[in-house]
Amino acid sequence: MKKWLFTALLSCMLVITLSACNQAKTEKIRLAEVTHSIFYAPLYVAMSEGFFEEEGLDVELTTTWGGDKTMTSLLSDGSDIALVGSETSIYVEAQGSSDPVINFAQLTETDGTFLVSRDEIDNFEWEQLKGTTFLGQRKGGMPQMVGEYVLKQNGIDPKQDLELIQNVDFANIPSAFASGTGDYVQLFEPQASIFEKEGTGHIVASFGTESGKVPYTTFMSKQSYLQENADTVKKFTAAIYKAQQWVKEKDVKEIAEAIAPQFEDTEKDIIETVVERYKNQGSYAENPILDKEEWTNLQDIMDEAGELPARIDYETLVNTEFAKDVSGK
Incomplete structure (x- = not known):
């Protein structure tokens, strides 16, 4: 009985030692x-x-x-x-x-964001943003900088050609758009696809495709x-x-x-x-x-x-x- 107990204890100690060694690695x-x-x-x-x-x-x-x-x-x-x-x-x-x-x-x-329109648009052109309200991302962040860069590359002056909103916290941007703020919004996934599935908005362009590799x-x-x-x-x-x-x-x-x-x-x-x-x-x-x-x-x-x-x-x-x-x- 004692021999069996000794063997069992020895086995347990060996397992614990090996486990400790693996953890150390x-x-x-x-x-x-x-x-x-x-x-x-x-x-x-x-x-x-x-x-x-x-x-x-x-x-x-x-x-x-x-x-x-x-x-x-x-x-x-x-x-x-x-x-x-x-x-x-x-x-x-x-x-x-x-x-x-x-x-x-x-x-x-x-870039990982997409341009989402409140209304469905079959043949979107960037110039359609002129005169609209654009719900963008936080100023100084990469999404907003890419957003403005893409707008300018497509002939849109973010400060003059549309009403740019960028004082909404990142986490609250989707809910702000869902509640009626903005004609367009710049969104990450999966929110953009969720809105499209729900009919809340429609993806019309990709900022990632437009901005090139970064x-x-x-x-x-x-x-x-x-x-x-x-x-x-x-x-x-x-x-x-x-x-x-x-x-x-x-x-x-x-x-x-x-x-x-x-x-x-x-x-x-x-x-x-x-x-x-x-x-x-x-x-x-x-x-x-x-x-x-x-x-x-x-x-x-x-x-x-x-x-x-x-x-x-x-x-x-x-x-x-x-x-x-x-x-x-």
């Missing part, structure tokens, strides 16, 4: 995302398909709801990595940061973190690249199925519709490399909107070492 990363969106599908695929686990990573995801809050979390060491628009790193650098925020892996490479949402971290945790960052980037390739190769239904647990309140057909839209217009980057042309386009858009504090060299705030290493590019 797992590296934890605190990731802050600017919002929770189907636009970020490859990230959620990396989680659902176990790509982070394969790299020995335990990613703790927190939604910080806003670029300013996301950057505050990163700068105050509340998170290790942030998923947010690259413009935020430019704002921080322009203020004279001693520990620059570096973009090291790109997730999306187009580093719209990237993974970034403080330079000190990248230097001190290079192996961890490389593993993180490798997992993201695996997910990007997975999204590239799989059909819409498989992608929707993989990310559905992240959006329990969104109907499956809406998730599929949104994934298809973003995939078709090339919003999901196929590799994590942020190239120089995209960086230049970003600053041109910011400059056009009057929100560029200073031109920052590509090499100053972009590190492609990890992305090129894991993708072999």
Whole structure:
């Protein structure tokens, strides 16, 4: 009896020791995302398909709801990595940061918003916006800057040709439009598709298609973190690249199925519709490399909107070492 008990205890101790060793090998990363969106599908695929686990990573995801809050979390060491628009790193650098925020892996490479009309329009032309009320995004944010850039590219002066509303909080824009504010609204998915399904509005154009490629949402971290945790960052980037390739190769239904647990309140057909839209217009980057042309386009858009504090060299705030290493590019 005593021999049996000793053997059982020894087995338990062995299991506990092995478990502790495995846990010790797992590296934890605190990731802050600017919002929770189907636009970020490859990230959620990396989680659902176990790509982070394969790299020995335990990613703790927190939604910080806003670029300013996301950057505050990163700068105050509340998170290790942030998923947010690259413009935020430019704002921080322009203020004279001693520990620059570096973009090291790109997730999306187009704007993710759509122009939604209150009325159904068969053959939409941008000039139809003249004289209307346009419910835009927050001033200084990437969606609003891209929105104004696209309007100007299509011969619309946002300040003169229409009534531009941009004092509504991001979270309240859909409800403001639903309650009757604006003839047109700039919306992210899945809200745009939900409105279309309900008959509340109709998608007539894509800002992502019109604006061209930009580093719209990237993974970034403080330079000190990248230097001190290079192996961890490389593993993180490798997992993201695996997910990007997975999204590239799989059909819409498989992608929707993989990310559905992240959006329990969104109907499956809406998730599929949104994934298809973003995939078709090339919003999901196929590799994590942020190239120089995209960086230049970003600053041109910011400059056009009057929100560029200073031109920052590509090499100053972009590190492609990890992305090129894991993708072999």
